[in-house]
Amino acid sequence: MQEARRLDGKVAAAAFLAEVRGGVAAFRERTGRSPGLGALLVGEDPASAVYVRSKARQCEQVGIHSAVVTLGHHATTAEVGAAVLALNADAAIDGILVQLPLPPQVEKRAVLESVLPEKDVDGFHPLNAGRLVAGDRRALWPCTPHGIIRLLDREGIEIAGSRAVVLGRSDIVGKPLALLLLHRHATVTVCHSRTRNLSTVAREADILISAMGKPWLVDATFVRPGAAVVDVGMNRATAADFPGGAPLPESPWAVELAAKGYTLLGDVNPLAVAPVAGALTPVPGGVGPLTIAMLLHNTLIAARRRERLDAGEQA
């Protein structure tokens, strides 16, 4: 049986990061400084700390200066806002990353709106979201949708004229991805937990993207033969998530974290889908590495724009 082509996010991310590294080197040559990413970490969530460290490490690998500001888990909205304002004012910082989730007492919207839109490399500020809606080139795009578009392009998967179905309607993935696909001339359908006959709608897709956060939700009944399937899910699943039986531990598509009692699974059941789909991203090693690559790409873009603004002011 023909298996789906594996869309390797690690390989694609390495290629994109090589481009970023080249751009960073040229930037440093022109300006005498490195682009800078400032990360704000509030509280002691271990997963968040891992993400922030990993991003800082990848910054170094491409020559981006990184700074991490940490605040305790009792920090107020005002304290978090003050930390953002300091990064806004810091001339060495081109991009600001507020690691989510924030503790419950912190007003997330107020914090995200306090980031200078031109330093908002996560693309979470509503001004960037609104510019994305309008197809305004000044928008900084959210990293996961951006990475998915770049991956499809790199793999030669035609977006224009296709039918794309997005499962999930989050502010961070589903909605911005739908808009980006629409601007690239796909006919786009957005589904969610309230969609009826979900698998039937999904089967209309030439390009199916799942960002529902439900382990192995997408099986063969969701997939038109030959469709490209992109799996955004990163779900910590246990046997209890599968009434029909535990996930198959021998699958090379699942990462077992046995000591912690769970398995890391995407939204897509690759054992069922790989024989039907034309192409499929693995989890892990699919969309995840692309997200970080686009964060660094956005930081370089933001640095170049500030450079041009500075040049304009001096001229």
Place this chain on the structure above:
Amino acid sequence: MQEARRLDGKVAAAAFLAEVRGGVAAFRERTGRSPGLGALLVGEDPASAVYVRSKARQCEQVGIHSAVVTLGHHATTAEVGAAVLALNADAAIDGILVQLPLPPQVEKRAVLESVLPEKDVDGFHPLNAGRLVAGDRRALWPCTPHGIIRLLDREGIEIAGSRAVVLGRSDIVGKPLALLLLHRHATVTVCHSRTRNLSTVAREADILISAMGKPWLVDATFVRPGAAVVDVGMNRATAADFPGGAPLPESPWAVELAAKGYTLLGDVNPLAVAPVAGALTPVPGGVGPLTIAMLLHNTLIAARRRERLDAGEQA
């Protein structure tokens, strides 16, 4: 043969305007002043002048103070921007309307971004667009999509769980409407000029909205029996637009403007669609009156928010 129920926009708009009138009276009683709408008209486009006059007249009818600022067709971006800033600073003005289109030498994006977001009653500022994406209640919604949602609700057409297909992807109608329908739990597909098999995709819809700007594009092949069809089109059509023959002048659904040599037609061919659809908006008298009603509604909302801010500052 059963004909589609006629979704009368004039009747619905009159009901919404009665609500606005009541809200305006209560506002005036509390504050001693009327909500104010400032319209900016640049150039001598006759249609634009008609729209602005019509909006000003409707303001008066519900008790909203209106002011029209006019600039000549040679106005620069800076001059238009200065006029916007004056309206931003005017305490008697709660809502600002920049009548489109602007003359070609005026940078539209710069002008629209110069409107204070809290006075942006057209919902065209990217900050409002971004807040709409996020479902943030502070967003002022664009008037046509807002009016369509209100009409569907008033007519008892269930949005949640439906399949909605939007034909057209403009910043003003298609994209914001898709987002509003999505937030109301419809499964939403957006089509456009590059969509393949357009009529097949349209036929998936329980709710079909056409905002393509193509006279009588939508025929019976686009419509699932019983679907609700909303026609946003307002097209000046001549016989030349219909290779298969001139539009039918005897149709009660078409408005002939014989002296001017054209006929006003929607995107939907009502003669073909009315026997198939469950419900249908006429053109004119469908979406158009709702758009103006929502503009006045937004002006009242903006005035109430400024009132609360003033109260907060004095407290």
